[in-house]
Amino acid sequence: IVRHVVLKLIWLLGNTYPENEILLPGSEHEIRLIDDAFGKICNGVTDLSMQVRTLASKLLGGMKLVSPKFLNQTLDKKLMSNMRRKRTAHELAWENVTSGEWASGKKWADDAPRELLDAESISLMSSGACGAFVHGLEDEFLEVRSAAVESLCQLSISNPQFANMALDFLVDMFNDEIEDVRLKAIDSLRMISEHIILRDDQ
Template sequence: MEQNLLSNFEQSLKTLTKPSLKPLSIARSLIVNPSTTDQTISSIIQTLSTNPNFHLHHITTLLSEISVARPHLSPTVTAALRSLSLTRPDIPPRAAALSTLVSSPPASDPETTEGLFLSLCFGASVPVRHRLLLDAEKFDVRPSVLLTVLLGFTKDPYPYVRKGALDGLIGLCNRVVIGDGGVIEGCYLRGVELLSDSEECVRCSAVRMVSEWGKLLVANNDDESRRDLSDALYVQLCSMVRDMSMNVRVEAFNALGKAETASQYLLMQTLSKRVLEENKISGQLSGKHFRLQALSVAGAFLHGLEDEFYEKKS
């Protein structure tokens, strides 16, 4: 029976003049059957990865099913997918097809999977790059490599790729223990830099990144500088409460609500739009962590109340 189905599969391909689902349905019936031999499955993988009449989405769907049903064949599936990504870059639905792969990535050798991830990330397709960054944690990529890739793509020319990279860094901060102060500081400052991005979606993610990495930066320092860094983080977040985008302002107030500590002077200043006193903030706030004047804090809480009143009135 198995050989008959395989013969029908191959015969239907020989007589195929236009795209058809018939050979794909035959292939799937063999794939889902647990009694089908590995030799037959390997033949199907080879045929799927080399036949130009198949839609890429259908190919990757079937290859993904093979990877789930037969994990020991995952290296073969990974090699086929990598070959497809390099030889068929002109096919528009690559991103949709890739989503099938990402939903259940091949459980193969970590180096092979990491290589596939990197080769697709640095390919020409922007949708594929965006999709990979969104689902980066599903691949077996070393945190150090993933951190480098995500930091690099925060400078991508496409805003949704920058946003995806920022969201990936936020997730990485919450999943991985990072003890290198220089790395933490660099990620925090990259988030601060993107607070002034021209795109709303990027600024929203930048606010969340500054909040998460800022808290990690504060926790990673000694008690002597921790207060200054906490105040610096608080001021950075306050600077976003006057953003032109309501979504960014909401993110800023959500982040301020999660802020752990701030000096009494800053908290009091948020209640008044007039600068209460010429208070010179010392320590690390006068350095590169603090690029804004304390004036940024003035009336921050009142601006939030005005926003809420306006929304309810509308």
């Protein structure tokens, strides 16, 4: 319930004051409030709770003022700076469980930061945007997948470039095991048809 309310509050603040700039934590770099809010809601797509993931996926569709560089990252699981795949909360939790320890103490600075990142990559990492829609579309629960398809469609309607990036992902959803999700994907393509051209292999 708490995370539900927090996500809605973040969405409201981001959409009400989109152009306000805030400082990134631990940095001197500023970021638009809508972009920061978008990234925080993207983090909700990998939450352990299905209800939170569903809500986060739904809210993303109503954030049409987000910057293209953040929006485009939602369809890519790898960071732009170094092409490292972003791990989900499930994967991080499992890694901690299986490793059995945080820092072994056997190696010098084995728990030190792995690398230095530039300012832009930091903002992208902080945003949590990397692969958000990919995670949503691959979720085990139909509610999350359905919400992700809807939001992908809503953002594509007002953004031709993003619509073309989303095309392959929406076509892939034609193979979903649930009929309602398949129909939603088909209807989404109809709604963004003015921005896209289907290839023969699609």
